[in-house]
Amino acid sequence: MARLTRYVPLLYILFLMLPIYWLVSMSFKTTNEILSGLTLWPQNFTLENYATIFTDSTWYMGYVNSITYVVLNTIISVAAALPAAYAFSRYRFLGDKHLFFWLLTNRMAPAAVFALPFFQLYSSVGLFDTHIAVALAHTLFNIPLAVWILEGFMRGVPTELDETAYVDGYSFPKFFVKIFVPTITAGIGVAAFFCFMFSWVELLLAKTLTAVDAKPIAATMTRTASTSGYQLGLLAAAGSLTLIPGAVVIYFVRNYIAKGFALGRV
Amino acid sequence: MATIELQNLRHSYVPEPKGPEDYALKHMNFTWKDGGAYALLGPSGCGKSTLLNIISSLVTPSEGKVLFDGRDVTPLTPDQRNIAQVFQFPVIYDTMTVYNNLAFPLKNRGFSRQRIEERVREIAGLLEIEPLLQQRAANLSPDNKQKISMGRGLVRDDVNVIMFDEPLTVIDPHLKWKLRSKLKELHQSVQTTMIYVTHDQTEALTFADEVVVMEEGQVVQIGTPVELFEKPAHTFVGHFIGSPGMNILPAEMNGEGPSFHGTAVPVANPPARLEGNERLEIGVRPEFVRFARKGESGLPVEVLKTTDTGRYRLVFARAGDTKLHAILPEDESEAPTGQAEVIFDPERTRLYADGWLLEN
């Protein structure tokens, strides 16, 4: 029994890897091979699909756009969430509990509900089709999350740290930047990871708020798939490339993943 | 209830230990008598928790055997060994009531309802937690939680041994004292073998009939609190027990007896035979150091300072490079200053070779 259960995670990982393998292997196949029938691995290995992506600016600019707004969003979300999380973890004030729950409800708001009003809102302020628009829109669900995670980490830091710093003559801003923020770097890392993740995977809002200049890679994919016919190989290559930033980010925060999930209001 | 024997026990956490330094527990032969109250005392990392976990079977020793009443129990699991253990931090089952927490070990062993009820009530009475029985265990204070952990060990009246792994770490100081006396009282009423692990000498000395002192994976002395104080078997014991610990002075042989910096120091155990290459030390407790009166000659020291604790005076002195403490009774009229001479009580001054007390 005990020996069998050891294979459960292995089987699960195998299940996770299968569709990914299929996507990646298809990206190295020629269109002919794909359409001519099922092959388990590329018979005529080709980099043609990737070559197309890296030579066509509508393709590779998609990546640049996506990464730009994701990074912008991560910075804005974490920067705004830091003082707020500090306030929630340290102070009692009028309406704090309701405010916290209200923030969390925004996490529940379906993007589909907001798509049209967002389009109108950002058009009316002249931000339509800019990176900052997508970055700001994604703060809707990322800020509550960042506040949630950071508050959890900050609650673990004893208030004596703050008090000692004041006794030592630190002003609040100096204490916050020089002492407090460095003690919760792990928390900031975890919060940044989650912001990055949710901004990177979201498409509905990103697509609604952009047309040409800030169009995300994922949106380029859907358009290509529908306009230029059945280019499965190209689609697979573009999809495979979107896996890389995620994988890189996970690798960097691998030791914090489990911990970050456990925090928040735990 | 059982006599516990450890035979040729050794343990290493390294898969292939090379030298003695790889062993968390060095070669050990030892017998815990049935019904005794033992304390296992030593600094952090000395191997006392390893030893405890070997007895409870949470750790399987690399070498050697554990015997309960002469029966080899080394391959048995913790529940088969029928032992109880209380951990450093209270372990309670959050979702259960206090009653069910206490009943849990009995239920798992298929005791009858009535018998469970009887035992739980009895133990709750002993621990004075009867009013809490129907409460959820999750919301209790740390000392009550720790009482429940103890109670789960005590409800089984047939356990071979109850072990306590620094159980008072999370308890408030004033409650510590109460819980400690409670434990002592419990031992008297249940007569089960108890092993109490701690790094705090006060806890060990007040709880135990016999104290086992460990250092670096080996037992350095076993004895009653009085023996440990008066006749430390190792300089480590002398230093570790007592406040301040024993004075230890490097010594050499000079003619018939040991001497320190040319001054002969009479000891209670003058060596009969020496190899000649041992590291010799003289050990004397501060309680047995006094200043020379007029006409007496002793060891010259420089007095650095004196502090008065109210009950006695503690003198800090220096003999050459060696620091020396002396405890003077409150009544002695003047505390010496500057250059002075000290005399050690010869009956309580002992010679140590390579750390160990010399037998004569």
Next chain:
Amino acid sequence: MAHKTENPRAWLFVAPVLLLVAFNAFIPLMAVINYSVQESFGNNLFFWHGIGWFEQIMNSERFQATLLRQGFFTFIILAIELPLGVAIALTMPKKGFWVPVCLVLMALPLLVPWNVVGAMWNIFALPDLGLLGATLNGFGWEYNMTSDPFDAWFTMILMDVWHWTSLVVLLSYAGLVSIPDAFYQAARIDGASRLSVFRFIELPKMKHVLTIAVLLRFMDSFKIYTEPFVLTGGGPGNSTTLLSIDLVKIGLGQFDLGPAAAMSLIYFLIVLTFSWIFYTLMTKNDPM
């Protein structure tokens, strides 16, 4: 643990967050409410319609069917992902070289853009060219996601299990590794069975993270749009048209802003109510 002090100026700390979220949430929400009570005949002409749209939506068979479909989907994926995720977390190694490897590989699906998830599974499930589709057909199951509603549901649920089970695994695992060894040792000494250890130690200690897991999976499965849309487009027929897909069809496809807005609000309220009830129930007994 930090102790809190009274400080009304704390509002200043929260101000940036409030501004950003209010801009993003409050204004659009007002717009949605505004649409939901008006009738539009194009050319930006709006008329007061009261609660007409709400009545119409609540009584529409289409909405009821969609809601039922959505509820069924959420129920199934929760019923699969929670036990599965907990089981996997329980069987994972607690320390050693394999822990980070497992975590990284398991977290991978969470970082795949949602439409890529849909596209990936679409390619994977193609009846003739996809590994999954071809294998199932090879076993004699006449599998075709685009024509058979059951196959479409099967694929959609398998995709969601693939995509999100890891979230439950990671959360449960985080809860599990935070249990001190002494609890397991005490249970062994108390003679507890494996089932008792799970029931009385692991499950209670995982309660908080599992609450978060259920909340997140519940909310996110109600919000789900991109993945099933890319996978099946809501078809065949309307068989996999979940709430968000229907909403976008009505709002952006047919530009029936009033009904779409009313539907959004009803839908939002449902999620909010369920989450709130669940959250209150789960945290009722906690000392705060």
